[in-house]
Amino acid sequence: SRREGFSTIPNVKWDDVGGLDRLRQEFDRYVVRRIKFPEYYEALGMDLETGFLLYGPPGCGKTLIAKAVANEAGANFIHIKGPELLNKYVGESELAVRTIFTRARTCAPCLLFFDEVDALTTKRGKEGGWVVERLLNQLLIELDGAEQRRGVYVIGATNRPEVIDSAVLRPGRFGKLLYVPLPSPDERGMILKAIARKKPIDATVDLMAIGKDTACKNFSGADLSALMNEAAMASLEEKLTLSSSSPLTIKVEHFERALVKISPSVSDKQIQYYK
Ligand code: ATP
Numbered sequence: 001s002r003r004e005g006f007s008t009i010p011n012v013k014w015d016d017v018g019g020l021d022r023l024r025q026e027f028d029r030y031v032v033r034r035i036k037f038p039e040y041y042e043a044l045g046m047d048l049e050t051g052f053l054l055y056g057p058p059g060c061g062k063t064l065i066a067k068a069v070a071n072e073a074g075a076n077f078i079h080i081k082g083p084e085l086l087n088k089y090v091g092e093s094e095l096a097v098r099t100i101f102t103r104a105r106t107c108a109p110c111l112l113f114f115d116e117v118d119a120l121t122t123k124r125g126k127e128g129g130w131v132v133e134r135l136l137n138q139l140l141i142e143l144d145g146a147e148q149r150r151g152v153y154v155i156g157a158t159n160r161p162e163v164i165d166s167a168v169l170r171p172g173r174f175g176k177l178l179y180v181p182l183p184s185p186d187e188r189g190m191i192l193k194a195i196a197r198k199k200p201i202d203a204t205v206d207l208m209a210i211g212k213d214t215a216c217k218n219f220s221g222a223d224l225s226a227l228m229n230e231a232a233m234a235s236l237e238e239k240l241t242l243s244s245s246s247p248l249t250i251k252v253e254h255f256e257r258a259l260v261k262i263s264p265s266v267s268d269k270q271i272q273y274y275k
Helices: 021-036 038-043 062-073 082-086 092-106 129-144 185-196 207-212 221-242 252-261 268-274
Strands: 051-055 076-081 110-115 152-158 176-179
Touching (some): 021 038, 021 176, 051 062, 082 129, 221 252
Parallel strands (some): 051 152, 110 152
């Protein structure tokens, strides 16, 4: 697999993302169009945030959105996993942070995505200890180098916004907070449709209806993706065991069988906590 921290243009399109229309609109205005039409933004004297924090329950599309933003903007994408920056020798973590920002500047326009950003930005004096504290200070230095940040956008993602040091959330840093919620019943249908784009779904299957089914209550996008895979597996098994001659498609009964097996990964208790 590709090495961490190197830039690519991701192959995720907005069409691959179900629901989340508000977030899409925000990122269109703040990032995508800004990269495509910098002269208009400049002419209109717009001074907008370049750092964002996506927060919310796991598996709801934070990574997917960040990739789609980079793809639609034609920008490079650098994916950093917070905890991996910590697993280094003393002093190396800070160097890694500097290197990442240097790399981002060289390949601007570039979107730097910090997954599990809470690992790097826990409140000072709390669980992190001095290693995190030094790393956090280095990160703040890089984020504040506004002049040098031209064409570099940062998106952080977290399931634990409450542990993040408030200094990180100031304007010019990860200044714009955006909540990525569990999907509504309609959005579940839209996510299923997005996931199904390249799959042979039988014409009689109504994905919007499946999304609204109470059996999908509290499902995240990741759970819906698991559901789709399970349904595909049921279709495959039928094909292989019955050697049926019918076309290889995913049918209503396959979804029914999958729904018995897949359950929500975010608990009721967690959902209360995110509200
Ligand atoms: P985590 O907090 O666990 O990192 P995340 O919010 O970043 O989760 P993603 O990695 O973006 O979640 O989503 C996991 C998978 O779930 C995606 O690869 C995709 O298959 C599916 N998925 C999640 N949300 C959506 C969505 N809104 N539309 C389409 N697919 C989705």
